[in-house]
Structures are given as structure tokens and as C-alpha cells.
Amino acid sequence: MPPPPDRSILPAPVWLQRLSIVILVVFCFYVGLLVFLLPWTRYWNENHYLLTFSPFGRLMSAGFARGIVSGLGLLDMWIGVSEIIHYNESRP
Numbered sequence: 001m002p003p004p005p006d007r008s009i010l011p012a013p014v015w016l017q018r019l020s021i022v023i024l025v026v027f028c029f030y031v032g033l034l035v036f037l038l039p040w041t042r043y044w045n046e047n048h049y050l051l052t053f054s055p056f057g058r059l060m061s062a063g064f065a066r067g068i069v070s071g072l073g074l075l076d077m078w079i080g081v082s083e084i085i086h087y088n089e090s091r092p
Contacts, residue, residue, distance in 0.1 A: 003020040021087050028080030036073025039066035 011017070038044055044066070050057040059065055 001062060005024065014091060017089050020063050021083060025080045025083055028076050028083070032073045032076030032078075034073070036070050038073075039069045 017085050044050075045061065047057075063069075
């Protein structure tokens with residue numbers, strides 16, 4: 001008779017797998033959209049912390065820095081899309 005399966009190796013229940021992927025995808029899209037749009041708002045230009053440290057403030061107000069930050073937002077949204085595409089459930 002084979003030994004009983006070890007409970008620590010069994011995958012999570014399907015509902016928990018689905019819930020975790022939904023939370024991860026929503027989080028990636030929310031943060032990605034925020035980071036994508038934030039450099040082009042007035043909150044970026046009128047940020048007290050960026051304005052007090054002058055060299056860093058000038059660097060962050062440059063167009064290429066805004067583009068890099070927006071690109072990170074797009075990358076974060078792509079991670080969410082990639083998680084949706086590569087999702088597979090493992091049934092216990």
C-alpha cells in the first residue's frame with residue numbers, strides 16, 4: 001500500500017488560485033496605470049519633494065525621465081497581461 005500523500009505538497013484550492021491571480025492582475029493594472037499617467041499630471045510638476053532637491057527635480061521634469069517612468073507603468077501592465085495569458089490551474 002502506498003504512503004498517504006504529503007499535505008504540504010498539494011497545490012492550493014482552485015478558488016484560491018483564481019482569487020490570487022485576479023488580485024495580482026488588478027493590482028498590476030492599477031499600479032501600472034498610475035505610474036503610466038502620473039508623470040504627465042500637475043502632481044509631478046508641483047511636487048514639493050522634487051522641487052526642494054533641485055538637481056533631481058530638474059532631472060525628473062525632463063521628458064526622457066517621464067518617458068522612462070511611463071514605460072515602467074506599461075511594463076507593469078504587461079506583467080498583468082502576461083499573468084493572464086500564462087495562467088493554468090493545478091487541481092488538487
